[in-house]
Amino acid sequence: MPAAATPTICRICDEHCGILVSDAGHEVRIAGNPAHSISKGFVCFRGKNFGQVHNSPERLTRPLLRQGSDWKEISFDDALDVLAANFLRVKENYGAQSAVFFKGEAVKHLEVALYMRHLANGFGSPNYISIGSLCHYSQVMAHTLTYGGVPHPDFRRIKVALIWGANPAVSYPRTFGEMRKALREGMKLVVIDPACTGTAKHAHMHLQVRPGSDGFLALAFSKYAAESAGMAPPPGTATGWEELADVVRGLSYSELLKQADISRAKFEDAASLIFRNLPGWSQAGLGLESTPGGLQAIRADQDTSQNLRRSPAGLPPNHPRLDRGQCKRVDRNRALRPHFGVPLDEGAAGQS
C-alpha cells in the first residue's frame, strides 16, 4: 500500500508552492497541494518532475574523495575527518580569514544555512557568502531598507503592475498565471526591460531601457510621482520623502531619459498609464539586481511602487498609446555603461 502523501513546499524557486510528496516504492511522486492557501494546488513542470532528480542514478548519495583522476566513495565520518584536517591545515598556515564558506541554493532557508554561518564564525572567518550575494541580496536589502520586506502582489486589488528587469513568464510561473488572469480582468501591465521577454509580450507598454541605466528612469518616475501626480506619503509614514522630492526637483527629465534612452512621449505615456490605474504593484528582478547600482536603482523603483499604493491627484489629461507587440531586438552597443563611455565591443576587444 503506498504511503500517505506528505505536505511540504517546493523550494526550487521563490514561489514556494505547496506540494504533496509520496513515495511509491520505486519513485517519488509530487503533486500540487489543493489545501495550500496560496498556490491552491498549482505545481509547475519543474516541481512536478523533481522526483526524477531524486530518483536519478546519477544523484550523489555518498561523499566522493578525489584520488588522482578518479573518485573514491568514502563514509560520511571519513569525509568529515578529511574536511576537518584540511580546514585546520589552512587555518594554521594562512589564518582563519583565508577560508570562505559558500552556501548554495540547495540549502537556502534551511537550518543548515544557519549552522554554516555558525561554523564560519566559530572557525574565525567572516567570509560567509551565498548565491544571493551575487544578485538577490541587493533586492532584499533594497526592500528591507525602503519598507521592511519584499512585497507580494494581491491581484484581487491591484489595477496596474510594473515589472522591471524581471520575467515572471519564465521564472515565476504561478505568479504569472495569476497575472494573466488579472490582465484578462482589466489590469494594466508595464514592462521595463531591454529584452523582448515573454512577459513583455503581454504588456500594454514595454520600455526598452538602456541596460544599466534603470536608476535614471526610476528617478524620472519619482519626479513624475512628486510633481505631476502630486503624490506624497501620508504624514508620519515615511522618512526622507521631502529630501527625495527636493533631489528629483533639481533633475531634468531630458537628462534622466537621455541616459535611459527612453523618449519623453513614451515615458509620459507609461507614467500616466501607471499612476492613473492605482493601486499597483512593482516587481524588480535580476535586470536591476545584478548591476553595479542595483541596490539604489531598486530603492528608486520602490519609491515608485510605494507611490503606487496611493491614489493620484491632479494628473494632467493624457491618453497613453498602448504599444503591444513593438519589441525591438537589443543592440549590444546600446547596452550597458554609457556612463563609462565604453561600447561593449570596444571593451571586449582588449580582452584575450
Ligand code: SF4
Ligand atoms: S513555481 Fe514550480 S518550481 Fe517554483 S515553487 Fe512552484 S512548483 Fe516549485
